[in-house]
Amino acid sequence: LATRDFIDGLPKAELHLHLEGTLEPELKLALAQKNGVDIGQSTIEEVQASYNFNSLASFLAVYYPAMNVLQTEDDFYQLALTYLKKAHQENVRYAELFFDPQAHMTRGVAFEAVVNGFYRACVDARAFNVDAHLIMCFLRDLSAESARQLLEIAKPYQAKILGIGLDSDEHHNPPLKFLREYGDAVAQGYRITMHADIDQVDSIQHIQQALEIIRVERLDHGTNIVENPDLVDWVEQLKIGLTFCPLSNRLVADDMKDREVLELIDHNVKVSINSDDPAYFGGYINDNYEANTTKNDLTIDQVVQLAKNSFETAWISDFQKQTYL
Ligand code: HPA
Ligand code: ZN
Structure with a gap:
């Protein structure tokens, strides 16, 4: 059995983490005070008491309003740098980090404040040896038109977004809603992934559209795929990464999806362990590794394989992969 000490010491890549999901109660309250934003809570206990979700929708209903405390470029910088220091402590060597510009622009924050703050933190993290990059997300409950406008707005900043x-x-909100925008993104040189959240209505159809039509390079969550052996073969053969987030699944879908992951490991699928929204779901990456290891009695070999998968499915060159593996 792999111990917590072993997990802590293992070099890892983080591939599924929302920067807005790293907003800890302490920083949330400090920024609320600094920016004069009323979030309806004034103590850490009150903030934590508001974290009672049992579905993706109930989580998102707490998650988006909290973002009101993020106002200036420095706020975004501080949020990301705080996370990256934590990642360094957990032996994360490489990270691809989601951010949601539309969630900030729709409340009047400029795109450039968001991207410049987050990007500056990624640059500064090089000083402590974390190589971090940004993945810009479309909000799938907004229109395709809104996603298309975001791609336009991002054009001058494309060098900062992987x-x-x-x-x-x-x-x-199926993948095909964004077929054209994903085509444009690929044509512009972006790498592509998308969420296939756990236990959603039409999960398998969504996964199938993402893989066969959009042709994503990774799938975020997506472990429901075990319901369809043909799709499991597809991701195995094309070496498409699945970014599994055990603590998130346990809270949002009431199921850690541990059996699914064992099955995927057995099928040589490149599944990795990640944190999703650690400030909300009760743990950073090593807690996620530990929770899944304990649940499944994972061996050292299996845990090493999961960490290897994280580097193998990262958007880096084969040469850079060699330096980590
Ligand atoms: N799924 C969908 N939206 C999200 C998630 C997630 O896991 N985390 C933050 N926004
Ligand atoms: Zn996510």
């Missing part, structure tokens, strides 16, 4: 993702409420 890839495109898709998050927020999946219900009635």
Whole structure:
């Protein structure tokens, strides 16, 4: 059995983490005070008491209003740098980090404040040896037109953004809603991934559209795929990464999806362990590794394989992969 000490010491890549999901109660309250934003809570206990979700929708209903405390470029910088220091402590060597510009622009924050703050933190993290990059997400419950406008607005900043993702409420928002925008993103040189959240209505159809039509390079969550052996073969053969987030699944879907992951490991699928929204779901990456290891009695070999998968499915060159593996 792999111990917590072993997990802590293992070099890892983080591939599924929302920067807005690293907003800890302490920083949330400090920024609320600094920026004069009323979030309806004034103590850490009150903030934590508001964290009672049992579905993706109930989580998102707490998650988006909290973002009101993020106002200036420095706020975004501080949020990301605080996370990156934590990642360094947990032996994360490489990170691809989601952010949601539309969630900030719709409340009057400029795109450039968001991207410049987050990007500056990624640059500064090089000083402590974390190589971090940004994945810009479309909010799937907003229109395709809004996603297209975001791609336009991002054009002058493209050097600061590695890839495109898709998050927020999946219900009635299938991958194909963004077929054209994903095509444009690929043509512009972005890498592409998208969420296929756990236990959603039409999960398998959404996964199939993402893989066969949009042709994503990774799938975020997506472990429901075990319901369809043909799709499991597809991701195994094309070495498409699945970014699994055990603590998130346990809270939002009431199921850590541990059996699914064992099955995927057995099928040589490149599944990795990640943190999703650690300030909300009760743990950073090593807590996620530990929770899954304990649940499944994972061996050292299996845990090493999961960490290797994280580097193998990262958007880096084969040469850079060699330096980590
Ligand atoms: N799914 C959908 N939207 C999200 C998530 C997620 O896991 N985390 C933050 N926004
Ligand atoms: Zn996510």
